[in-house]
Amino acid sequence: MASSLAPVLITGASQRVGLHCAERLLGEGQPVIVTYRSERPGVQRLKDLGAVTIQAEFSSQESVMAFIAQLKDETDSLRAIVHNASQWVAETEGEEGDAFMRMYNVHMLAPYLINLHCAELLRHSKTADIIHISDDVTRKGSSKHIAYCASKAGMESLTLSFAAKFAPAIKVNSIAPAMLMFQSDDDAEYRVRTLAKSALGIEPGAEVIYQSLRYLLDNPYVTGTTLTVNGGRHVK
Numbered sequence: 001m002a003s004s005l006a007p008v009l010i011t012g013a014s015q016r017v018g019l020h021c022a023e024r025l026l027g028e029g030q031p032v033i034v035t036y037r038s039e040r041p042g043v044q045r046l047k048d049l050g051a052v053t054i055q056a057e058f059s060s061q062e063s064v065m066a067f068i069a070q071l072k073d074e075t076d077s078l079r080a081i082v083h084n085a086s087q088w089v090a091e092t093e094g095e096e097g098d099a100f101m102r103m104y105n106v107h108m109l110a111p112y113l114i115n116l117h118c119a120e121l122l123r124h125s126k127t128a129d130i131i132h133i134s135d136d137v138t139r140k141g142s143s144k145h146i147a148y149c150a151s152k153a154g155m156e157s158l159t160l161s162f163a164a165k166f167a168p169a170i171k172v173n174s175i176a177p178a179m180l181m182f183q184s185d186d187d188a189e190y191r192v193r194t195l196a197k198s199a200l201g202i203e204p205g206a207e208v209i210y211q212s213l214r215y216l217l218d219n220p221y222v223t224g225t226t227l228t229v230n231g232g233r234h235v236k
């Protein structure tokens with residue numbers, strides 16, 4: 001890596017929010033390492049912009065530890081870790097345990113192991129951050145998506161514990177977004193119903209997460225918090 005700046009690691013950055021944040025950081029001259037699971041056009045885009053890309057699957061302890069070893073071959077320092085990789089798996093009858101474990105692995109086990117084993121890389125940077133991308137749904141629970149919500153709530157609990165453990169060298173925070181970007185197959189009725197849930201009523205896109213990330217990276221007095229980015233859903 002040619003730059004003397006320590007890189008920011010973003011997990012699951014082949015598309016949408018992770019891809020946007022990686023592109024914005026690279027545009028500012030900040031070196032970035034990203035993980036991706038599937039080969040998508042975004043991976044090549046990031047390579048062309050100078051990102052280091054690592055294929056990683058966070059589905060088991062073994063695969064997470066293998067990723068950490070690969071990461072340490074690439075760099076001996078990190079400016080920040082952004083835990084963005086996420087899976088939304090419906091709880092279908094007979095497969096609930098499998099769905100729970102898949103989301104537990106990506107939302108809790110992977111951040112837990114990466115934080116523990118990569119703290120030494122962050123400590124080589126003068127300023128260091130861990131940022132967990134959680135979900136606003138943890139504020140009130142979800143009768144329909146119990147496992148997804150529980151695993152994201154667990155991620156917010158990691159924020160509190162790691163903020164205490166790693167202070168003052170490493171700040172640790174969460175960003176909890178509500179709907180940012182629709183999926184291309186979301187129908188009109190779903191879009192109207194979803195937009196009506198927030199006070200601000202817009203589909204903001206990925207830039208609001210980049211802005212939140214920037215705020216947390218730049219602010220020296222915030223740790224152990226969850227930044228709500230929900231368009232005012234809680235006041236509606």
Ligand SMILES: NC(=O)c1ccc[n+]([C@@H]2O[C@H](COP(=O)([O-])OP(=O)(O)OC[C@H]3O[C@@H](n4cnc5c(N)ncnc54)[C@H](OP(=O)(O)O)[C@@H]3O)[C@@H](O)[C@H]2O)c1
Pocket residue numbers: 011012013014015016017018036037038039040056057058059083084085086087106133134135136177178179180181182
């Ligand atoms: N978009 C929203 O409206 C919204 C709302 C609330 C919260 N959030 C949160 O914001 C973050 C970004 O959202 P997004 O919509 O950009 O997410 P997304 O499109 O679903 O992308 C997440 C990425 O995570 C990667 N991933 C999933 N499971 C993985 C695994 N087991 N191992 C390794 N990588 C895995 C996927 O990689 P591949 O594509 O390479 O397979 C995927 O590209 C997520 O944490 C999400 O929960 C988003």
